Amino acid sequence: MPISREYARSLFADLTQDAAVPLDPDELLHMPRLREHGHVFFGDVALRCYKHKSRWMYDERDIRAAGRAFADMEVRLEEVVDVQLPVPVYRDIPERDPEEWHRPNWRRRLVSWMFQQARNQFVEQGRQYDEWGSWRTIGANGLPGELTWEKFVASSSSHRHTQNIAGTRPLELLTWSGENWYLPRAYADLMDRWERREDELVTRARLCSSCGDQGPYWGGWRTPTASGYITRCPPCSGAAFQPYTGRLRGVQYEKLRRRGTRADDYLCRLCKASQASAWDHCHDHGYVRGPLCGSCNTREGKATPYYFLQLEGGTLHLLECSGCLEQRTLPRRFHMDVVCAHLEQTERHGRCRKQPYAREAERVHGAHRFQLECSGWHMASRWTKDLTASEVTVLVRAFVDTALADQEARGPDAAARAE
Numbered sequence: 001m002p003i004s005r006e007y008a009r010s011l012f013a014d015l016t017q018d019a020a021v022p023l024d025p026d027e028l029l030h031m032p033r034l035r036e037h038g039h040v041f042f043g044d045v046a047l048r049c050y051k052h053k054s055r056w057m058y059d060e061r062d063i064r065a066a067g068r069a070f071a072d073m074e075v076r077l078e079e080v081v082d083v084q085l086p087v088p089v090y091r092d093i094p095e096r097d098p099e100e101w102h103r104p105n106w107r108r109r110l111v112s113w114m115f116q117q118a119r120n121q122f123v124e125q126g127r128q129y130d131e132w133g134s135w136r137t138i139g140a141n142g143l144p145g146e147l148t149w150e151k152f153v154a155s156s157s158s159h160r161h162t163q164n165i166a167g168t169r170p171l172e173l174l175t176w177s178g179e180n181w182y183l184p185r186a187y188a189d190l191m192d193r194w195e196r197r198e199d200e201l202v203t204r205a206r207l208c209s210s211c212g213d214q215g216p217y218w219g220g221w222r223t224p225t226a227s228g229y230i231t232r233c234p235p236c237s238g239a240a241f242q243p244y245t246g247r248l249r250g251v252q253y254e255k256l257r258r259r260g261t262r263a264d265d266y267l268c269r270l271c272k273a274s275q276a277s278a279w280d281h282c283h284d285h286g287y288v289r290g291p292l293c294g295s296c297n298t299r300e301g302k303a304t305p306y307y308f309l310q311l312e313g314g315t316l317h318l319l320e321c322s323g324c325l326e327q328r329t330l331p332r333r334f335h336m337d338v339v340c341a342h343l344e345q346t347e348r349h350g351r352c353r354k355q356p357y358a359r360e361a362e363r364v365h366g367a368h369r370f371q372l373e374c375s376g377w378h379m380a381s382r383w384t385k386d387l388t389a390s391e392v393t394v395l396v397r398a399f400v401d402t403a404l405a406d407q408e409a410r411g412p413d414a415a416a417r418a419e
Contacts, residue, residue: 015067042167044193118145253281285323
């Protein structure tokens with residue numbers, strides 16, 4: 001019978017509380033890589049996720065079977081194997097296979113954690129540029145840079161994605177002999193099986209359900225529906241759903257919601273590759289902007305404003321709001337990122353040519369204070385820049401005018417494609 005994620009998590013935690021393999025039952029709540037293949041992994045055990053009444057759930061029988069399997073699993077800590085982590089090469093990905101980084105590889109992921117934490121430590125310490133090469137050097141403790149085991153574990157434990165692999169926590173089993181990294185043989189074998197099993201599921205899930213063409217490994221063709229994810233290539237999506245031509249421009253979202261107009265009859269206005277799942281609207285003015293797929297809707301709502309503005313068509317999509325277009329502005333949450341981008345393009349530290357990094361630091365007496373940092377061939381330098389609210393408004397308007405002028409310069413065909 002279907003059970004909620006919360007109950008599945010509680011049940012699995014109870015069944016595996018004495019398991020020899022360190023597990024993270026919270027994976028059942030967060031469902032990592034759900035989009036790619038529709039399962040949650042614990043080692044090589046794939047738990048299928050079901051969508052029931054628009055809610056993701058599990059089958060209780062699957063949870064109990066997985067829990068019993070891990071409760072009975074024997075891991076002899078004295079039977080270890082050299083895991084042969086690919087050090088000291090950092091992100092050694094074959095250039096001829098651009099999808100390789102997305103493939104499951106637990107050894108490479110462990111190494112990436114180590115090097116990322118070593119690099120972060122150098123950044124936190126404000127080390128000079130000429131010292132940066134040393135963060136790749138492996139120390140006597142098997143870790144890069146000046147990273148200690150205690151620092152590595154503490155930093156990794158602050159984020160789920162840097163302590164979990166396939167629902168397990170390898171750092172609790174990993175040991176350094178003075179020359180090599182070791183893990184219990186049973187655990188290493190478990191993770192090798194996980195790699196093969198997840199690769200099999202992704203290979204099946206990436207095939208277009210209509211024509212059978214193979215999509216990107218990271219699940220770019222996967223579209224959320226009321227009953228779960230479906231894989232459909234852009235041509236098949238284009239044939240199955242109608243393009244949005246702006247017919248609801250100027251309509252308030254609340255009015256559209258009362259009508260019950262379906263967004264899933266349309267192709268996503270932004271990526272133009274997937275079935276839309278929701279009507280996106282401006283939260284400042286309330287006007288409908290257009291139908292978006294789940295991924296694009298998430299990008300607009302949760303991605304950093306700076307990132308969304310870099311997307312092709314991102315700014316023009318925001319201007320589908322009649323209020324923003326008439327006022328030549330953008331939603332308020334985008335204003336500071338527009339200003340930061342402007343400062344990064346125009347501000348420089350002395351005669352240094354390197355583009356600085358800018359961020360809003362605080363508001364002082366009604367003005368916005370931005371902090372800029374340059375890390376050129378010298379010690380990192382910081383300075384501030386104050387802008388009034390009216391100056392921010394002018395910069396946002398100039399940004400909007402540039403986007404509209406670029407669209408006009410591309411001609412009516414480009415404008416039609418944008419719609």
